[in-house]
Amino acid sequence: MPRSIRAITATVAALLLATTACNSASTGGSSTDSKGGTSRGVTDDAIKVGGIVSMTTASGYSKKDTDLGARARFERANAAGGVHGRKIDYTGAEDDGQDPAKNLAAARKLVQRDKVFAIAPMSSVTFSGADFLQQQKVPTFGWGTIPPFCGPSYLYGFGGCMVPMPGGTITQSWPEGLKKVMHGSQGKTVAILANDNDAGTFAIRTYKQSFAAAGFKVTYAKSTVPATSVPNDWSAYTKAILRSNGGKAPDAVVSVMQTPYNIGLFTAVKRTGYRGILTDPTDYDPGLLSKSATKKALDGVHVLLAFQPFEQSSPAMKQFKADIRKTAGKDVPLNMHMMTGYMSADLFLAIADKAGKDLTVESFQKAADGYSDTGTMVGDRALPKGQKEAFGCGALVQLKGGAYRVSAPFKCYEPIPFK
Incomplete structure (x- = not known):
């Protein structure tokens, strides 16, 4: 069997970590609250979230609207009061240029310099930052069409794991x-x-x-x-x-x-x-x-x-269209990248809400374990099932x-x- 993406991830990570030893990965910008929980990126009134998106590529293909989709969902959440009183401080998406080295560099920047609590969305076929984010316990959300979203405990595909390993x-x-x-x-x-x-x-x-x-x-x-x-x-x-x-x-x-x-x-x-x-x-x-x-x-x-077509007139789809229009400031052609960003943000928000007021990485992961809902634009969501198999819709x-x-x-x- 050819080398997996995870093997390449480990190789690239090792090279970059060796050349950037001055930025210690042992802390990853994490902080500990009074109860011993990891609360990096969480304050009394905000939760810091970043994104990684292939906005530019060698072929000219762009996923830049993924950022718009995430921003639209976070803005609606903030307009409704945020998550248990905390607004989402979305820093926007880093452009990895669909380059493995840039993907890992973006992940390190968001965690060590910007100190984000989570990454939503992560939209790139070159997810070389996966091992680093897993090691640093950073909840990360994207489209589960690549192997890193299938298995690691901190990485979540908004539609589940779509390229499962044997046994899935x-x-x-x-x-x-x-x-x-x-x-x-x-x-x-x-x-x-x-x-x-x-x-x-x-x-x-x-x-x-x-x-x-x-x-x-x-x-x-x-x-x-x-x-x-x-x-x-x-x-x-x-x-x-x-x-x-x-x-x-x-x-x-x-x-x-x-x-x-x-x-x-x-x-x-x-x-x-x-x-x-x-x-x-x-x-x-x-x-x-x-x-x-x-x-x-x-x-x-x-x-x-892997989601409801835009031509479908469900209440959720109507809300999605209204949110995109409001954030864009005008009517714009809809695309699947917007949906990727929107549903990545949506799953993050759903789990964060379940985690409650005392938000830490630990409470977030506890909320994710056994999370489920029905009737979303990607079907019925269930975790940790979604980290081993797709939601099937x-x-x-x-x-x-x-x-x-x-x-x-x-x-x-x-x-x-x-x-």
């Missing part, structure tokens, strides 16, 4: 949603493509099992696309994919990559005359519709969501004619064992 489970929302779109899986074939990095390797391992368990025949499953830059020539990938079904094209092409890669892949696939299903877990962003070339490349694509939306429509309604599915 896999959510079935993607293949089950496609079964609705394709009117069943019997005799249907899928090809899966991901980036050549640890996240891509985990994705292939996960979804190969997931689609097979749902009754699909997986004809191709590889993480071979360079993660450092978008290919100019996709012919080698399209040729392999479109001949994978015994020399024929599969019924569906599944991309587990970010938007710039999906645009390139799907454009190349369409040029071959392919008429099957195209799907990915990334491109739910109305902002993409402002560019005609992008809109054309992604037209017809079914996008997996999802939907599919299809971009068609310049607008998104729900192609498989938001629903929770029974998970399968991850082997």
Whole structure:
């Protein structure tokens, strides 16, 4: 098995810690209250929280709106009086540039210099600061699509753990949603493509099992696309994919990559005359519709969501839209990054509220152990279950004619064992 993200995390952490020994990690900026609890970042009237987000990347892909989503949720909490009388002092998100060294540096800055109590959101596929934050006992919230959110006691995925280790489970929302779109899986074939990095390797391992368990025949499953830059020539990938079904094209092409890669892949696939299903877990962003070339490349694509679609008119969704509008100061196109920030903040707030007035890291962790609620925009949340498996809910939306429509309604599915 290739090295895990955690192995790379440990290596990068060791190098950086060696070069920054003058900043002792033994204290991490922590303080102890009169009862012996760790109260770093907590005062009588405030709780300091920071974020880490890939606002800039080498490919041009940005998650900057994750910060807006978190800010919107924290501002509503503060307007309602905060958490047991304490306002959330949100310092904003550090930009890690999707760079491992910068991710760890951002984590160290937030803990040792800014002395935050928690990090919400953490949104980057390069989470090299994970081991440091776990060691420093910093509650950290993000989208559990990478291994560090699966297992460590202080790291929480707002939708649960979505890339579990063996012994955990896999959510079935993607293949089950496609079964609705394709009117069943019997005799249907899928090809899966991901980036050549640890996240891509985990994705292939996960979804190969997931689609097979749902009754699909997986004809191709590889993480071979360079993660450092978008290919100019996709012919080698399209040729392999479109001949994978015994020399024929599969019924569906599944991309587990970010938007710039999906645009390139799907454009190349369409040029071959392919008429099957195209799907990915990334491109739910109305902002993409402002560019005609992008809109054309992604037209017809079914996008997996781990939360309620914006097109759904539930009370929670209406509140989300109102909060984003108020914080942005105007109507802005909604996207999944906003939801990532919002729901990361929302889960933090829910646990902090349960922890009560005497907020310490210890009381927070005690509140998290056994926390549960129902009917949220990511389904029914439960801890510590969510640190081992996903909450199991999802939907599919299809971009068609310049607008998104729900192609498989938001629903929770029974998970399968991850082997």
